[in-house]
Amino acid sequence: MLRGSSAVAIDNERNKHPSDVIAAASAARARRSGRVGLATASRSTSDPHPAEMATHELHPNDTLTTLKMESENLKAKLEEERAKLHDVELHQVAEKIEALGQFVMKTRRTLKGHGNKVLCMDWCKDKRRIVSSSQDGKVIVWDAFTTNKEHAVTMPCTWVMACAYAPSGCAVACGGLDNKCSVYPLSLDKNENLAAKKKSVAMHTNYLSACSFTNSDMQILTSSGDGTCALWDVESGQLLQSFHGHGADVLCLDLAPSETGNTFVSGGCDKKANVWDMRSGQCIQSFETHESDINSVRYYPSGDAFASGSDDATCRLYDLRADREVAIYSKESIIFGASSVDFSLSGRLLFGGYNDYTINVWDVLKGNRVSILFGHENRVSTLRVSPDGTAFCSGSWDHTLRIWA
Amino acid sequence: MSNNSAKSNLVIAQKMVKQLRLEASVRRIKVSQAATDLKNFCLQNAHKDPLLVGVPSSENPFRPPKSCTLF
Numbered sequence: 001m002l003r004g005s006s007a008v009a010i011d012n013e014r015n016k017h018p019s020d021v022i023a024a025a026s027a028a029r030a031r032r033s034g035r036v037g038l039a040t041a042s043r044s045t046s047d048p049h050p051a052e053m054a055t056h057e058l059h060p061n062d063t064l065t066t067l068k069m070e071s072e073n074l075k076a077k078l079e080e081e082r083a084k085l086h087d088v089e090l091h092q093v094a095e096k097i098e099a100l101g102q103f104v105m106k107t108r109r110t111l112k113g114h115g116n117k118v119l120c121m122d123w124c125k126d127k128r129r130i131v132s133s134s135q136d137g138k139v140i141v142w143d144a145f146t147t148n149k150e151h152a153v154t155m156p157c158t159w160v161m162a163c164a165y166a167p168s169g170c171a172v173a174c175g176g177l178d179n180k181c182s183v184y185p186l187s188l189d190k191n192e193n194l195a196a197k198k199k200s201v202a203m204h205t206n207y208l209s210a211c212s213f214t215n216s217d218m219q220i221l222t223s224s225g226d227g228t229c230a231l232w233d234v235e236s237g238q239l240l241q242s243f244h245g246h247g248a249d250v251l252c253l254d255l256a257p258s259e260t261g262n263t264f265v266s267g268g269c270d271k272k273a274n275v276w277d278m279r280s281g282q283c284i285q286s287f288e289t290h291e292s293d294i295n296s297v298r299y300y301p302s303g304d305a306f307a308s309g310s311d312d313a314t315c316r317l318y319d320l321r322a323d324r325e326v327a328i329y330s331k332e333s334i335i336f337g338a339s340s341v342d343f344s345l346s347g348r349l350l351f352g353g354y355n356d357y358t359i360n361v362w363d364v365l366k367g368n369r370v371s372i373l374f375g376h377e378n379r380v381s382t383l384r385v386s387p388d389g390t391a392f393c394s395g396s397w398d399h400t401l402r403i404w405a
Numbered sequence: 406m407s408n409n410s411a412k413s414n415l416v417i418a419q420k421m422v423k424q425l426r427l428e429a430s431v432r433r434i435k436v437s438q439a440a441t442d443l444k445n446f447c448l449q450n451a452h453k454d455p456l457l458v459g460v461p462s463s464e465n466p467f468r469p470p471k472s473c474t475l476f
């Protein structure tokens with residue numbers, strides 16, 4: 001499968017220039033292997049346009065065997081092509097940069113009020129409000145400056161695994177074991193019953209694991225335990241696009257920063273992180289280097305890369321233009337899964353919430369850990385940096401949320 | 406094996422080949438180029454990153470200011 005190519009390249013680097021070794025190996029393989037597969041997937045930049053290749057019709061000769069062989073050849077070719085461009089490691093490029101100093105980050109606010117595990121949270125664009133959801137079925141909107149609760153909704157299900165703030169700040173979306181994503185408009189009238197205005201938008205055939213509004217309050221992107229992601233129109237509840245390709249539950253998603261266009265990344269229990277074109281529903285890139293479920297994915301602020309956190313106790317950075325993993329953030333002493341990751345504003349810091357109750361802060365470029373934050377008394381399940389980057393919020397199975405700065 | 410499941414296996418295998426062809430045809434750049442761009446983005450934006458460089462307590466709404474005013 002598409003794994004471990006980075007380990008091979010590092011070994012080669014010690015002896016010869018990697019691209020020479022890999023180019024020689026691929027040339028030898030090309031001479032040995034048959035014409036099926038390699039003939040259709042040529043290496044030059046004058047490739048037939050992907051759309052032409054994709055509309056190749058079913059031939060009577062396309063038996064399962066030839067297709068499987070072509071699959072294997074294509075996978076090998078993919079790995080080769082990626083390895084050819086692996087001429088240096090990210091931390092080598094970052095060698096000359098000044099190392100980061102000591103960080104003093106403390107809990108500045110503790111938000112108490114949930115009756116059970118906090119599963120998800122999201123910031124409002126106003127940089128002070130937060131929505132959080134819990135196993136107890138409650139969704140709470142907080143003012144993070146004052147720690148006051150502004151709204152509370154009780155969902156008809158427990159395990160509300162996903163929640164999101166609308167870009168306008170006027171609504172929140174949430175869902176979980178009810179297999180749906182519902183939108184609640186937030187009223188200025190504190191006495192108004194929010195549950196009465198609830199709008200069911202998304203319907204999946206298994207639990208809702210994540211949701212996010214797109215650039216407006218009009219569309220929501222969801223991911224589900226049913227293995228799919230979907231884009232919905234909020235007003236009509238209509239399914240606009242569905243995204244198929246994961247082989248198991250999809251656990252997380254993140255939208256590309258608006259400047260970089262209509263794509264999003266998703267991570268799942270099939271250990272894959274997939275990048276999707278929102279308009280066509282097509283999976284345009286796929287990465288499979290994690291060794292276990294991917295719990296969290298987050299775009300790098302420039303949109304050219306994304307980070308992932310996994311049950312394999314590592315966080316990884318994937319560059320979209322190089323089409324490969326470019327960094328692994330791990331330590332032998334970290335053996336518990338990473339549940340949630342997010343970048344600081346410049347992308348230099350990666351914050352990871354882990355199942356061992358800690359938050360590890362990584363230097364994205366150099367690859368080392370710069371800080372470890374203690375405070376939560378159970379697993380950290382969710383973590384987001386505020387929209388202006390002045391603080392980040394973590395939610396935990398210890399029923400609380402903490403604001404760190 | 407019934408005719409239907411044989412057909413669907415074929416369709417699945419076809420889809421996989423189609424998907425792999427698409428992924429294989431992606432235009433890629435060298436890691437050195439990509440890494441340099443990531444590094445430059447970090448360095449260019451470092452001064453604007455409050456969690457990285459820190460902001461004075463008076464400007465950070467979450468850090469307690471030196472003196473408290475009660476409303």
